[in-house]
Amino acid sequence: MTLLLMAAGSGSRYGKLKQFDDLGPEGEFLMEFAIYDAIQNNFEQIVVITKKENVSFLEEHLRQRLPDHIKLDVLAQEISDLPKGVDYKGDRKKPWGTAHAVWTARNVVNGPFVVLNADDYYGQSVYKKAADFIKSNNEAYALLGYTLKNTLSEHGSVSRGVCKVDGDNLVSVNERLKLVQHGNKIVDEDTGLEFTGEEQASMNFWVCRPSIFDKIESELKIFLQDEDKIATSELYLPFMIQEMLQANEVEVKCIPSGGEWFGVTYASDKEKAVANLKEKTEEGLYKTPLW
Template identity: 80%
Template sequence: MTLLLMAAGSGSRYGKLKQFDDLGPNGEFLMEFAIFDAIQNNFDQIVVITKKENVSFLEEHLSARLPKKIQLNVLAQELTDLPDGVTFTGERKKPWGTAHAVWTARNVINGPFVVINADDFYGQAAYRKAAEFMSSNTDAYALLGYTLKDTLSEHGSVSRGVCEVDGDNLKSVQERLKLVQKEDKVIDEDTQLEFTGDEQASMNFWVCRPSIFDKIESEFRLFLKDEDRIANSELYIPLMIQEMLQANEIEVKCIPSGGDWFGVTYASDKEKAMYSLKEKSDLGKYPAPIWN
């Protein structure tokens, strides 16, 4: 089983490369807690997608810490990584998007894999449930969901993908852009829609299959023929999965994670993240230091 971490962001709102900030009680990166949780649940391959200039540093940093039995691949997401027979001669500064980041790993992943953001903490239960799902399902995809009201911010509105489910089947994920808690309800100030807060929200913890690579490549070829999309858009992994779902190409389960989530989007999030990681270490949920 493989854990793929997307760590190619620029951290423009955070003020630095948050993927490599020392948030753990012994200077660990946030992604190291995700990697530890995955390894504890029998994941045996770690794939990190990052910027080209960070590959050597991150490869050296992680290879010195991870158990020798773990396969580590640190790959660069590059604008020049295009489908065979396709060329791009225009100008573009930002990456092609999260779907392209996943596609970057097409040559090193051969089985089921989990995709997460490297700058989010997902909780230990999520990796256990993902591992159990991959062990008992051969074809289905999955989304590990988080209770909507537990993902809100006390500092203002947030954007969240709110899940529509039928039993344990994911039907769709609708992006809501300005969610806030108001008394006992969650309101989307953009549309005035109300939610109970008990809905499942997507925090980009996906269980995927290698079939996603063909879908991304197909969409990427279309994307590169559209000058407007090249100039203004990106390829997003949730959209790829939703298109496959709506075309009845795949089945996607929505699994409540049963864990706590937090992210570090803004610099003000750092103190809370550091406190939470130290508290978990003090309670014995993680060794300190995390690698021995």
């Protein structure tokens, strides 16, 4: 099984590259806890998608720490990495989005894989749930969801994909751009929509199959023909999966993670993240140092 971490963001709201901030008790990156938890659940390949200038540093950093039997691939998400026959002559600096980040791994991933953000903490139990799903299901995709009220930030609004489910089947994920807590309800200040907080939210923890690569490639070709989109727009992984779902090309399960999530969207989130990781280490959930 493969764990794919997306670590190519620029950290504009955080103020620096949060993927490489020393949040653990011994200076560990947040992604190292995800990698550790995945390895404990028999994941054997780690793929990290990052910026070209960070590849060598991150590959050396992780190779020195990971067990020898773990396959490690650190890949650069590059603007020039496009489908055969497609060319782009513009001067865009911003990456093509999370779907393109996943597509970057098409030549090194050969089986089911888990995708997640390198700058989020997803809890330990979710990796077992993902591994169990992969072992018991040969075709379906899955979203490991989190209770919406537990995914907010005390320091500003957040964007979340709010899930609509039917039993254990994912029906849709609707992106809400400015979610904030108002009393006992959650309001999307962008649309005025209200939520109870008990809804499942997507925190970008997906179980995918290699079929996603063909879908992303075909959508990239269409995307790159639109002059308006290629200026500033991005291709997002959840949109790709939702399109496949609505076209009945895949079945997607929504599995409540039952775990704790926290992230570092804002610089002020760091103190809480550091305290959380320190507490979990002191409780014996993690070794220190981690490796």
